Amino acid sequence: MLSFIKQIWTEKDYASGLLFGAIAGVCLWIIALPVSTQVQNAYFQRFHLATPNFVVWSAQQVVPAMYNLENRYWFDRTPLTDQESFDSPIRKAGHNFDGFETGMVNHFPTRKFTFGDARSVLNQNPNGYLYLSSKYRGREIRSSYQMLPASINEIQLKRLESEIE
Amino acid sequence: MSSATPVRSLSPAIPNEQASDFAIGVPAVVKIYRVVVGFLVASLIWKCQVYPAVFSIYTEFRLRDGFFPTLLSEPAVLATMFAAPVILGVLIMFIRTTFALRVQAITTLVCMFGLCIHQGSYNDVTFLTCFWVAAWCAWFTIRIHDPEDELISKGKTLAVMILSMIFLGGAVGKWTPGYWSGEVLYEIYFVDRDFWFFNLLRANLNSEMLREFATYYSRMVIIVETACAFLWLLPPKIASGIALSVFLGIAVFSNVYLFSVMFCLFGLTIVGLQDPGKRLRPAFSSLAN
Numbered sequence: 505m506l507s508f509i510k511q512i513w514t515e516k517d518y519a520s521g522l523l524f525g526a527i528a529g530v531c532l533w534i535i536a537l538p539v540s541t542q543v544q545n546a547y548f549q550r551f552h553l554a555t556p557n558f559v560v561w562s563a564q565q566v567v568p569a570m571y572n573l574e575n576r577y578w579f580d581r582t583p584l585t586d587q588e589s590f591d592s593p594i595r596k597a598g599h600n601f602d603g604f605e606t607g608m609v610n611h612f613p614t615r616k617f618t619f620g621d622a623r624s625v626l627n628q629n630p631n632g633y634l635y636l637s638s639k640y641r642g643r644e645i646r647s648s649y650q651m652l653p654a655s656i657n658e659i660q661l662k663r664l665e666s667e668i669e
Numbered sequence: 670m671s672s673a674t675p676v677r678s679l680s681p682a683i684p685n686e687q688a689s690d691f692a693i694g695v696p697a698v699v700k701i702y703r704v705v706v707g708f709l710v711a712s713l714i715w716k717c718q719v720y721p722a723v724f725s726i727y728t729e730f731r732l733r734d735g736f737f738p739t740l741l742s743e744p745a746v747l748a749t750m751f752a753a754p755v756i757l758g759v760l761i762m763f764i765r766t767t768f769a770l771r772v773q774a775i776t777t778l779v780c781m782f783g784l785c786i787h788q789g790s791y792n793d794v795t796f797l798t799c800f801w802v803a804a805w806c807a808w809f810t811i812r813i814h815d816p817e818d819e820l821i822s823k824g825k826t827l828a829v830m831i832l833s834m835i836f837l838g839g840a841v842g843k844w845t846p847g848y849w850s851g852e853v854l855y856e857i858y859f860v861d862r863d864f865w866f867f868n869l870l871r872a873n874l875n876s877e878m879l880r881e882f883a884t885y886y887s888r889m890v891i892i893v894e895t896a897c898a899f900l901w902l903l904p905p906k907i908a909s910g911i912a913l914s915v916f917l918g919i920a921v922f923s924n925v926y927l928f929s930v931m932f933c934l935f936g937l938t939i940v941g942l943q944d945p946g947k948r949l950r951p952a953f954s955s956l957a958n
Contacts, residue, residue: 505826505901505902508823508826511823512823517812517823519808519811519812520808520812520823520827522808523804523805523808523827524827524830526804527827527830527831527834530834530838531833531834531837534834534837534838534841535837535841537841537842538841538844547842553734553736558736558737558738561786562785562786565782565785565786565791565797566782566785566797566800566801567838568794568797568798568801568834568835568837568838568839569794569838569839569842570794570835570838570839570842570930571839571842571843571848571853571854572838572839572841572842572843573842573845574845574846574847574848574852574853575853607856608852608853608856608857609857610857611792611794611842612791612792614792615792617732618732618734618788618789618791618792619723619789619790619792619793620719620723620726621722621723621726623726623727623730623731623732624726624729624730627730639845639847640842640845641844641845641846642846654731654733657729657730657731658730658731658732658733659730659731659732659733660733661732661733661734661735662735663735
C-alpha cells in the first residue's frame, strides 16, 4: 500500500490518486460511524430520506451501507397512537398493507413505500400511516409519514416528522 | 540484452490508436477490461428478473414524496440509466478503441450514480457496487496506455481496496446490538424467508434452536465482514480469492438475488488474481475475444 501511494505520488498519477482518495475518504467516513454522532445522524437521515439537502444525500449514496442499522417499519390505516403497537414484535405475513403490520428491513426502510410493487399495492387503498425506526448503538431516528391519494394512480407521501434520539 | 528477449513490461498496454488491431491481437489489458465489464453487465442482467416488472409499475403508479427531484422520479430516466450501460458494455466486446472504452466507462459510471439517487432504485445496493466497479473501469481506461505490468499492478491494488471498502461498509453498520443478538437477521431471513437454507433450518430446528442459530449466523456475518475489511493488507491474489469465496458464500447461503450485487465484484476479484506479465487465464480469455 505504501509503495502504491509513493508510486502515484512520484508519478503524479492524478487518476489513481483521485480513485484512491475517493476510496480512502469513504472508508474514513464509514470508520467514523461508531464514534461520531454527526456521522450517525447523517446515516439516520440518509436512510429515512430526511437529509435536508438532496445533494448532500446524493453524495452519501456511494457509501456502502448494506444491511446497516436496525431498521423497522410499522404500517396501519389509522395513526398508531399506542405504545403497544410499536412494542409489538409480531410480524404480519404477506406484507400487503391491508392492515397493521410490522417487520424489519435490511437497509433504507423507506423502500417499503418507494420500491418494487409497494406503490401498486398501496394504490388499492392509498390511505395509511407508515412509521420507521432505525437504530444504531443506542441511538435512534423515528420518522412518520402519511399516505394520501393525489390523483388517479398517484400517491402523495407526506412526512409528518423525523426525530433523532 | 538478447534481441529475442521481450520487453513487454516496458511497452505501453495499448499503443496509441494506430493501424488494424487485428494485426497485433487483443491486448491483455483489453481482455481484462472486458471481463470486468462483462461481470458488471451480468449484474445488471441478473436484475432483469426484477426491474422490467418494477418499471411498468413505476410507469403506471406514481409516488410524490417531496424529496426526489422530478427528473429522478421519472421511470423513463431510470430505464435509460439501466439500459445504456448494458448496451455499451456489450458494444465494447466488439469495439476496442480507447475512445469507445472511455465513453463506455464514464457513461456507466454516471448511470450507476444516477441509479443510486433515483427514487425507484436508490435502495438497491447492486447499483452501488456497480458504481464502484465502474469507477475502477473509468480509471482503467484513463490509464490504459500505461505500461501493462504497471497498469495491472495498480489495478489489482485498487480493486482490492474497493472490495475491502465494500466489506467495511457492510460490517461497521452491523456493529450494533440488534445484529449481534441476531434479532435483525432472524426476522428478515429465519422466520419465513423462502430460501433453501432457511427452509432447511426451519424444517429441522425448533423455534428456540432456530433463534439461537440466527444469533451465531449473524455474529459470523459480522466477524467475516469485519475481517474482510482488511483484505487490502494481504497480497492481492490471496485477498481476491478470499473475497470471491465470501461473496459466493453470502449469495448461496442467504439470497441468490444478491448475485446481482456480487457479479460485478467478481470481475474485480479476477483482476486481483492476475499475475502481471502473464496473459489472462485461459478460462476467461474466451470472454474477452
